[in-house]
Amino acid sequence: MTDYIELSYLDLAFAALLVLFNAGLSLALGLGLERRMLLAALRMTVQLLLVGLVLEALFQTVSLWLTALVALVMVLFAGREILARQERRLAGWWGYGIGATNMLLAGMVVTLLALGGPLRPEPPDLSPWFDPRYAIPLFGMILGNAMTGISLGLDSLTTMVGRERAGIEAQLLLGANRWRAMRTVARQALRTGFTPMLNSMAAAGVVFLPGMMTGQILAGVAPEQAVKYQILLLFLIAGATGLGVLGAVMASVWRLTDDRHRLRLDRLK
Amino acid sequence: MLQVDNLQRPGGPLNFGPVTFQIERGECLALTGRSGAGKSLLLRAVADLDPNEGTVALGGEARAAMPATTWRRRVAYFPAEPGWWLEHVGEHMADRVAACEILARLGFADPDDVMSWPISRLSSGERQRIALARGLAGGREILLLDEPTSALDADSCALVEALLQQCLDDGVAILLVSHDPDQIARMARRRLHLEGGRLVAAP
Numbered sequence: 001m002t003d004y005i006e007l008s009y010l011d012l013a014f015a016a017l018l019v020l021f022n023a024g025l026s027l028a029l030g031l032g033l034e035r036r037m038l039l040a041a042l043r044m045t046v047q048l049l050l051v052g053l054v055l056e057a058l059f060q061t062v063s064l065w066l067t068a069l070v071a072l073v074m075v076l077f078a079g080r081e082i083l084a085r086q087e088r089r090l091a092g093w094w095g096y097g098i099g100a101t102n103m104l105l106a107g108m109v110v111t112l113l114a115l116g117g118p119l120r121p122e123p124p125d126l127s128p129w130f131d132p133r134y135a136i137p138l139f140g141m142i143l144g145n146a147m148t149g150i151s152l153g154l155d156s157l158t159t160m161v162g163r164e165r166a167g168i169e170a171q172l173l174l175g176a177n178r179w180r181a182m183r184t185v186a187r188q189a190l191r192t193g194f195t196p197m198l199n200s201m202a203a204a205g206v207v208f209l210p211g212m213m214t215g216q217i218l219a220g221v222a223p224e225q226a227v228k229y230q231i232l233l234l235f236l237i238a239g240a241t242g243l244g245v246l247g248a249v250m251a252s253v254w255r256l257t258d259d260r261h262r263l264r265l266d267r268l269k
Numbered sequence: 270m271l272q273v274d275n276l277q278r279p280g281g282p283l284n285f286g287p288v289t290f291q292i293e294r295g296e297c298l299a300l301t302g303r304s305g306a307g308k309s310l311l312l313r314a315v316a317d318l319d320p321n322e323g324t325v326a327l328g329g330e331a332r333a334a335m336p337a338t339t340w341r342r343r344v345a346y347f348p349a350e351p352g353w354w355l356e357h358v359g360e361h362m363a364d365r366v367a368a369c370e371i372l373a374r375l376g377f378a379d380p381d382d383v384m385s386w387p388i389s390r391l392s393s394g395e396r397q398r399i400a401l402a403r404g405l406a407g408g409r410e411i412l413l414l415d416e417p418t419s420a421l422d423a424d425s426c427a428l429v430e431a432l433l434q435q436c437l438d439d440g441v442a443i444l445l446v447s448h449d450p451d452q453i454a455r456m457a458r459r460r461l462h463l464e465g466g467r468l469v470a471a472p
Contacts, residue, residue, distance in 0.1 A: 166352030169318060174363065174404065175342035184354055260317055260337040 004220040016041065055136065064130045071139050075104045078147045085151040088158040090255055091269040098251045099154060103146050106244035110236050111139045118232055138236075141212070145197065145237040146244040153193025153245045157252055158268055160185040168263050178257035186253050193245035197238050204234060270294045270442050271344070271411050276314055276323035285310050285466030287323060292411070297433070297443040299453040301471065302463035308446045309349070311463065312413040315444070316346035327410065346413040349446075351400030358391075358399055359384030367406035375402060376428050393420040401429065405436070412436065412443045418452065430456060 019041045023034040058070060079100030089095035121127040121134055129135070161168065164185050171181035204210050205227075213230035217223055258264050270293055277286025285307035292298045302308050314321040317337050325332040332340050355361060362368040362384070369380035375398045377383050383399065391399065397420050405412075412433070418426040433443060433456065447453050453460060462471040 164354065166348070166350060167354030168352070169348070170352030170361075170400075171354060172318065173316065173341055173346050173348075174407075175338045177338050258320075261341075262318055262320070262337070264320075 004218065012045075016045075055132075058132045058136065062128065062131050064128075067130045067132045067135050070132065070136055071108075072104075074140060074143055075100055075107070078103055078143055082147055082151040082154065086155045086158055088162065088268050089154075090158070090252065091267055094255050094267070098248055098255065099150050102244045102247035102251065103143060103150055106146050106240045106242075106247060107139055107143045109243065110142055110240040111135065113239075114138060114232070114236050138233075141233060142236055142240045146240045148196055149193040149241040149245045150248045152196065153189045153249050154252055156192035157185060157189035157249055157256075160188055161256055161263065162265060162268070165263060165265065172261055172263065176261075178261045178263075179253070181261070181263070182253045182257065186249055189249045190245060193249065194242065197241040201234055201238060204230070210234070270296075270328055271315075271444075272324075272326045273315060274324045276311070276321060276325060278310065278314060279320060279322050285463070286314075288463075288468055290461055290468065292442040292444060294442055295437050295440050296459070297437055297445055297457040299457035299460040300444055300446045300463065301448075301453065301460060306463040307466040308463055309415055310466075312346050312348075312415055312444065312446065315413055316341055316344060318346065342407065343409065344411040344413065345404050345409040347400060347404055347415060347417060349415040349419060351396055351403075353388045353396075356387055356389075357384070358386045358388065361388075361403055362406065364406040368402045371402035371405055371432070372399065374428065374432055376425055394422070394425060397421060398425065398429065401432075405432075409436075410441060412441060414443060415446045416448065417445070418447075418449075426452075 019037065023037050025031075026033040026037060058066065079096050082099035082103070083089060083096050086095070090098065115121075115129045115135060115138070119134055119138065120129060121131050127133075161182075168181045168185065172178070200210075210230050210233075212233060213226045216226035216229060221229075256264055256267060270291075272291045274289050275287035277288065278284050288311060290298070300308050300311070310319070313319045315325060317325075317332060317340055327335075327340075327343060353361060359365060365384060369384070372380035372383055377398075386395075388396075397417065401417060414433075417433075418429050421429065430452070433445075437443060443456075445453070445456055447456075460471045462469050
């Protein structure tokens with residue numbers, strides 16, 4: 001037996017009426033948003049249903065290689081997303097590579113830490129640490145947040161170096177090295193990248209109930225346990241976002257300058 | 270003292286060179302040419318601020334053998350539009366005492382007060398002179414000056430020229446970009462003329 005309310009497709013259709021209602025409002029008020037709204041809702045439904053199928057199938061097979069492969073595919077998609085969210089980006093493979101590599105490293109380190117420690121599946125002989133049932137949702141959640149942070153940080157960096165070029169070069173001309181000259185913009189980029197993570201930690205529980213926790217409570221988990229899960233997850237997310245943003249911004253600063261301590265805006269496009 | 274051989278930008282549409290010239294100790298060499306002739310690009314290349322090819326040496330020491338940070342402390346480039354990265358004048362000065370001394374000579378009545386001025390409220394003439402004080406405080410050997418008096422009135426201009434003359438007397442060498450023939454006549458004995466990125470005989 002289950003101690004949560006099982007949802008039927010009819011339930012979903014009922015909730016979807018709300019989106020239809022919104023679309024109707026948009027139509028009536030001439031906002032022109034109805035098409036995009038319906039498409040987005042449709043896209044979300046199809047994507048999530050498909051992911052549900054994939055996860056069902058994935059959870060049947062407990063294989064290290066399969067888990068790693070799925071995680072890699074997720075990183076590759078997220079890397080594209082980071083690139084798409086930047087107005088100016090590093091030319092060539094660097095733009096994609098720096099975002100994706102740092103996301104992979106930060107996400108992997110933090111996920112492995114969690115799976116090796118607080119979230120070790122029990123008992124270990126029945127379900128190994130790479131059991132996709134734990135590893136994939138955890139990695140996905142961490143990855144998504146790191147992705148948001150990294151794309152914001154890099155977008156801020158690449159926009160700012162163009163605007164602050166004269167100030168950066170003035171410092172270089174006075175004999176500053178590249179790290180020193182880029183400090184102001186790098187710090188601003190880091191700040192921008194960290195902001196969503198800091199905000200969500202500061203507001204969690206007071207302004208909003210985090211989605212994962214709400215989901216667990218609805219699914220019948222005791223609030224006390226759900227809250228612990230949420231806190232753990234926020235710490236993991238903070239760790240991964242911090243590492244990822246720092247790595248990506250510093251690597252980009254390195255790539256935007258050269259060993260003769262010049263600002264290389266020609267490496268942006 | 271400063272020896273530049275076959276300096277050029279590698280490829281690209283903003284090309285100039287190869288350019289060869291030298292400046293002696295205590296000499297002011299004027300660099301003229303129409304807007305867009307490549308004067309600023311040439312100065313940037315000497316300061317090693319853009320990728321460039323060719324050899325540059327200071328007193329026999331090759332630039333390539335020196336860290337770029339050391340090079341730019343010895344060979345100081347002053348762009349026509351100086352850059353700033355903090356809010357107030359004083360925060361940009363590594364050596365406030367030396368900077369204040371220079372500001373006093375450039376006609377600022379109360380240099381200590383200048384240190385608290387916000388950058389956003391400086392006139393372009395003030396910016397030019399303050400940037401000069403900022404860059405000169407620290408024992409430079411070569412000055413690459415890109416129109417250092419373009420935003421100044423005649424009086425301030427005379428003060429800047431007097432300061433530069435003092436530098437020359439101290440053995441500093443100057444490469445001076447200027448559109449003012451009188452200033453060139455006052456400051457420099459030799460002149461380079463750039464046309465379409467090439468050095469040509471001065472008209």
